[in-house]
Amino acid sequence: MKPENPFIVSGYYSPEYFCNREKEAGKIINALLNGRNITLFSIRRLGKTGLIDHIFHNLKTKKKFYLFYLDILATTNLNSFINQFASIVLGKLESTPEKFIKKIGEIFAGIRPVISLDPHTGMPTFQVNIQSTDEADKSLHKIFSYLQQSSKKVIIAIDEFQQITNYPEKNVEAVLRTNIQRASGMNFIFSGSQKHILLSIFSQYGKPFYQSTEMMQLERMEENEYSEFIISKFEKGKKKINNITVAYILDVCRLHTYYVQFLCNRLYGLKDKMITPSLVKETLKSILKENEAVYINYKNLLTDYQWKVLSAIAHEGNAKLITSKDFIAKYNLGTPSSVHTAVKSLLDKEMIYKEQNDYFIYDVFLERWLESATGM
Numbered sequence: 001m002k003p004e005n006p007f008i009v010s011g012y013y014s015p016e017y018f019c020n021r022e023k024e025a026g027k028i029i030n031a032l033l034n035g036r037n038i039t040l041f042s043i044r045r046l047g048k049t050g051l052i053d054h055i056f057h058n059l060k061t062k063k064k065f066y067l068f069y070l071d072i073l074a075t076t077n078l079n080s081f082i083n084q085f086a087s088i089v090l091g092k093l094e095s096t097p098e099k100f101i102k103k104i105g106e107i108f109a110g111i112r113p114v115i116s117l118d119p120h121t122g123m124p125t126f127q128v129n130i131q132s133t134d135e136a137d138k139s140l141h142k143i144f145s146y147l148q149q150s151s152k153k154v155i156i157a158i159d160e161f162q163q164i165t166n167y168p169e170k171n172v173e174a175v176l177r178t179n180i181q182r183a184s185g186m187n188f189i190f191s192g193s194q195k196h197i198l199l200s201i202f203s204q205y206g207k208p209f210y211q212s213t214e215m216m217q218l219e220r221m222e223e224n225e226y227s228e229f230i231i232s233k234f235e236k237g238k239k240k241i242n243n244i245t246v247a248y249i250l251d252v253c254r255l256h257t258y259y260v261q262f263l264c265n266r267l268y269g270l271k272d273k274m275i276t277p278s279l280v281k282e283t284l285k286s287i288l289k290e291n292e293a294v295y296i297n298y299k300n301l302l303t304d305y306q307w308k309v310l311s312a313i314a315h316e317g318n319a320k321l322i323t324s325k326d327f328i329a330k331y332n333l334g335t336p337s338s339v340h341t342a343v344k345s346l347l348d349k350e351m352i353y354k355e356q357n358d359y360f361i362y363d364v365f366l367e368r369w370l371e372s373a374t375g376m
Contacts, residue, residue: 006233007265009258012053019221019229021047025055031214032059032155032187037180039161040191041198042218043353044362045258048191051218052157055189059155066147066154068092073160078169079130082139087125089143093150101126107142111135137175144183154186161190162197173201177208188213220255223247230264234275237268241275248277252284252368259364263287288369295369298351309333309342310351310361314370318358 312331323336
């Protein structure tokens with residue numbers, strides 16, 4: 001069933017509602033078809049997951065692949081990673097609950113998996129408690145050996161892969177790398193939003209995953225192509241919008257995919273048949289007002305000084321030389337060392353991010369709210 005609103009803010013429907021990214025999709029598909037693993041990284045909410053969904057949609061039509069997607073952001077250790085990995089793989093490949101349970105017993109023999117029925121779906125679920133790295137290694141080996149028996153090529157996408165660096169166990173990267181390296185007939189997409197950690201995993205000499213994948217940074221959408229996409233979707237809905245208004249939307253959202261989609265989704269949902277810059281401003285103001293409680297809560301989670309630095313970055317748009325005398329004097333920020341400490345904390349909290357020498361606020365709508373008198 002087609003969505004009533006063509007500006008999708010979560011999930012994936014079909015190529016019809018997916019804007020471009022054909023160059024990026026083509027590069028990733030080429031790598032996978034030719035036996036190369038690839039690491040995809042970008043800032044949050046720029047469209048990594050949507051791109052993976054789009055690639056899987058294209059590959060699914062060929063009917064030559066088993067495709068698995070894991071988002072491991074919520075995993076806290078190697079045990080939870082293996083539980084999720086096994087659940088997704090076995091849940092998809094085994095056709096009946098009986099076969100699923102039997103395969104779980106075979107793979108985790110000796111670990112005593114706890115099997116239960118999901119009260120909502122009636123399907124079996126399981127939980128294993130892996131006590132050592134050696135048990136984890138053996139379990140992963142059995143899962144990968146099971147996948148290698150498949151008559152189809154296996155492609156596994158592991159999203160938020162940087163999460164493995166937070167696991168408490170030692171040698172997690174080595175355990176995963178060893179099993180992935182010996183898994184023939186399958187390829188991997190590793191993706192994540194923390195560029196510096198992913199670069200450390202895959203580009204740092206001496207690390208287990210060093211130079212084991214092709215690296216690809218997902219950039220912002222090309223402005224002209226995104227503009228054409230937006231105009232065409234409004235026109236199909238019998239709504240008028242001109243290039244000037246679209247340019248304003250892309251500018252106010254900094255070409256950040258999620259925020260462009262969200263704002264266009266709200267505009268498309270209005271009864272108005274003509275989308276004007278004033279209507280965009282009015283709609284954006286409404287969105288900021290709705291989120292005001294969230295933004296105030298952010299303020300409560302930061303020190304007054306951190307909030308002051310965050311507001312300064314928002315007013316700059318793209319803050320350069322933030323420890324310079326000019327920047328500090330302009331926003332009355334005190335000393336360079338204080339700014340440096342606050343910026344480090346804001347980076348750690350993922351309130352801001354750095355692109356080359358510029359600093360930006362992650363949440364574009366928060367930035368717009370901070371720019372207003374209310375945000376100050």
